[in-house]
Amino acid sequence: MLEAKLAEAAILKRLLDAIKELVADANFECNEEGIHLQAMDNSHVALVSVKLDESGFKSYRCDRPMPLGVNLNSLTKVLKCAKDDDLCILKATDDADILSLTYEARNSDRIAEYDMKLMDIDSDKLGIPDTDYDARVTMPSVEFGRIVRDLSQLGESVRIEVSKEGVRFFTEGEAANGNILLKQTEAVGKVTTNGSASGSQKKKAKKEDGEDNDDDDDVQEVEKDGDEEDEDEDGDKKKVKKEKKKKVKKEGEDVEMDDDEDAEFKADEEEGEEEVDDEEESSSKKRKRAPAKDTKKKSKKAKKSDDDDELPEGIRIEMNQHVNLTFSLKYLVNFAKSSSLSNIVQLMLSNDVPLLVSYEFGQGHIRYYLAPKIGDE
Amino acid sequence: MLEAKLAEAAILKRLLDAIKELVADANFECNEEGIHLQAMDNSHVALVSVKLDESGFKSYRCDRPMPLGVNLNSLTKVLKCAKDDDLCILKATDDADILSLTYEARNSDRIAEYDMKLMDIDSDKLGIPDTDYDARVTMPSVEFGRIVRDLSQLGESVRIEVSKEGVRFFTEGEAANGNILLKQTEAVGKVTTNGSASGSQKKKAKKEDGEDNDDDDDVQEVEKDGDEEDEDEDGDKKKVKKEKKKKVKKEGEDVEMDDDEDAEFKADEEEGEEEVDDEEESSSKKRKRAPAKDTKKKSKKAKKSDDDDELPEGIRIEMNQHVNLTFSLKYLVNFAKSSSLSNIVQLMLSNDVPLLVSYEFGQGHIRYYLAPKIGDE
DNA sequence: CTCTGAGTAC
DNA sequence: GTACTCAGAG
Known part of the structure; x- marks a missing residue:
């Protein structure tokens, strides 16, 4: 029983x-x-x-x-x-x-x-091959949801391209075409939470930081200013300040999401790991609507504790090789409903293999696999 | 005029x-x-x-x-x-x-x-017989609303059973069956307000006083613990004390709900009555959710004042005899819209007679009568 | 007082 | 299924 x-x-x-x-x-x-x-x-x-x-x-x-x-x-x-x-x-x-x-x-x-x-269901359970993906994009789950919802209003499918430049989502529609470029969040001076991957990042992932989200992240005391060109800086700034107390994640490296993927991107996982200090509580509360940011700390927090936080903010892009794939937006919009389970989502991509969209939360995970569209279907 | x-x-x-x-x-x-x-x-x-x-x-x-x-x-x-x-x-x-x-x-x-x-409406006003109900359940009105809304998702009707165990709501639906058991709130040490019904309770009603409501009743200084099992005395007690300034209802005993029902549970009515002193204002604000207890004492404040609170919490079950009746959930869901008028609702039941759902508020009351379903209709 | 979420109605 | 209103929380 x-x-x-x-x-x-x-x-x-x-x-x-x-x-x-x-x-x-x-x-x-x-x-x-x-x-x-x-x-x-x-x-x-x-x-x-x-x-x-x-x-x-x-x-x-x-x-x-x-x-x-x-x-x-x-x-x-x-x-x-x-x-x-x-x-x-x-x-x-x-x-x-x-x-x-x-x-x-x-x-x-x-x-x-x-x-x-209950009912009898024949489960045709297919094995999911372990794949070493060529690219991994880690971003706030609400931002991913926003992007696919926005684009789904224009067209039926989205082409996702990960290159040195960042990750770009393209849609062509009758009324308009759209494309959204996300650059890696600049590593904040120090405390940045999402910082970069630690050592393991093998490839040339780049991490600039773009987002201009409001973020409230938890960054610590450090302050980073990000005014570089356009976007983003403010996003980071704000986050910086908020974090007073948190001690942050740095060390946790591998714990997080290692399950399926493996070596390839393993290092990054840590983000999820960060635990917060005890007192946290801090300001993390608001994650609401800001575009990218969120803060909420809750997501993963570690698999075991009850609630978990994650780094609420920032985009990390890791890639071994340029990828360019097209997917049905309808499905991605559906996948994005998992945003309530985690503040962070990871997109794992390799050319010609199904996209993996993964949300990790304290008690487990939810993952979606979606085959790319071929040609112009 | x-x-x-x-x-x-x-x-x-x-x-x-x-x-x-x-x-x-x-x-x-x-x-x-x-x-x-x-x-x-x-x-x-x-x-x-x-x-x-x-x-x-x-x-x-x-x-x-x-x-x-x-x-x-x-x-x-x-x-x-x-x-x-x-x-x-x-x-x-x-x-x-x-x-x-x-x-x-x-x-x-x-x-x-x-x-x-205005218009002419022929009122076929039926007299409502006074009934001595076999059971009375007093609970937070929002909780009643929640229960009937929940169950209405599963099935069309609900069987309400009041026994020594408490009150149980059963529904059978295609997808699932559900049952919710509410136990009388445990009486809190002393001060418990709800005490029991006063003397009038004829039957063998038992009143444990379980409620742990915060009651704010008005109990005065007295303290009653109500634990005896059943009976009532306290009902009266409380009202007695509260009355400071208000002229109010005390005397009014009958005033309250007596209309239809009568002796049976009359005593209890007073709860509604209690007035608070002037200063009230006090903390009454919160009656929200505390499970059972809280202290808040404010509640009813009196009928006249603007708001009345009641004991914000807890469930009280009084019964003379086991009852088991089935009702249409659709109507109960409608009745529950009166939650905005009172924090407390009372369900009065006797086998084979219409259910009375009563909300008392400072200025008066709203009562709904609904005949039970017979057989398996 | 404002914002967010839930429930109800159309 | 979408929009509006009401209620609760920050």
Whole structure:
């Protein structure tokens, strides 16, 4: 049987919000390591992979591997009945025909239990080959969402090109064509959070810093001014100041997102790692609408703690080789719904192979794979 | 003629928001006791009863009983022209073909007057039998709203069962079944306000006093712990003390909700009553979410003052006998719109008789009656 | 007092 | 599904 206790129902709610439009039914594969879901989208064009690590649960027990065939629409309805801060307990018996969700209010004076019928789903689970991507772009998830939403108003697809110059998103539409260039955020003098990759960055990734987001990041005391040419400087500035207390991330290097990718970009991962100090709290609160910035610190914070922060800001571009690929914007817009799960998104690209869009959060990750369009389709 | 001055137009606005979806036209029956409205909903399934007590007005005069036939849609439009804190004066001449609404800004620098045509409505006013209900559940109105909204996503109807365990709401739906259990809030050490009902409670109602509400009731200095199990005495206690200045209701006992129900739970009514002293103001602001307790004492402040709070928290369950009834969620969701009128809602149930959902507020009350579903309809 | 989020209505 | 209104939080 399965009995998994999640500290906050909000995680599951956001996860379902992120994938319910893409996939109708899916198997939640539960085993001693945690819960994994992998599914093709309804039109069999994109692939979604979600992992909730056993360590991300308040308590977790799964005696034997079991696939729970869930209708995501039903699960979404059931999850709407949970308050964000409810304790959420998932239970299934070995016959796996019912998934029970129990929500317990903080004060325990209210306990709600929902039983959802499960279904048999043949999982054609495809293995995902490990790929050494030629380029990786790490950016605030809200910024990625903004870009694809903006461009989707003009055209159907976007060409993403990563070059020494940075990463460029091109769209051609009837009304207008558009292209957005993101340059790597300049490493701030010091404290910059996103700074560059540490040593491992092999290639020639460049990191200028463009963004002019408002950022509120957490940069520390350092101050960087960025006025270089156009954009950006202010973005950084502001961030600099805010960070008073944080101690920042620097050291964490590898912990973060190493799972799939490997050596190639491994070094960068650290960003996610940073932990905040204890007191943090600081100002990180606002991430709202600023274009790029955010601050929120919450994202990854480490896989294990409950909440995590990340470096809220900045764009990092790492590349081994120039890549130029075209994707359907419709899917990317859907992927971007995961912004509520992490402040950071990573785009992994190699010519002629599917794009990987990855969001890491405290309890696990959600990854999307999308094959490039070929020719002018 | 009628001339009634209401301290805040907001009360009327909220009242109309609460019933305008349920009823299209209704008679406002005005007499020397106040204004009363009673109407079946458009599909003749539910009954709404609203009472604005004469004492709840800043000034009130009604020379002779007169029914004012109002189109609630029109009245809603007119009320949207008032600011929440405007003084609102209702006037009608004896021929009752026009209702005049005058809004006066706090500082009197703005006076608006609207005249609305009235209509003849045959009121088939049914008497509402006094019922001694077998169970009464008192809970935060927002929580009730949340529960019925949640469950309405899963199914069409809800079975409400009150037992020694607490109150449980069950729904069966295609996607999932759900049940929510509310246990009586644990009585807090002393001060617990809710105490029990006073003497009148005839049956074997039990009143634990669980509530941990913050109650701010008005309990005075006394402290009651209410733990005995059942009964009531405290109910009276509390009211007794509170009354400092207000003339109020104490005496009014009957005033409260007695209309329909009576003896059964009458005692409890007082809760609503308590007034606060003058200084109130106090902290009453927060009644929000604390689970159960909080201390805040402010609550009701009195009917007359502008706002009333109630004990902001906690769930109280009183029952003479196990009840188990099924209702249409659609109506309950509509009833729950009255949450803006009171922080507290009471559900009165007896097997095979209509459910009474009651919201008491400083100036009066709004009550909904809904017949249970029979069998598996 | 302003902003953000949720709920309700069209 | 989109827009508007109301309520709660910062």
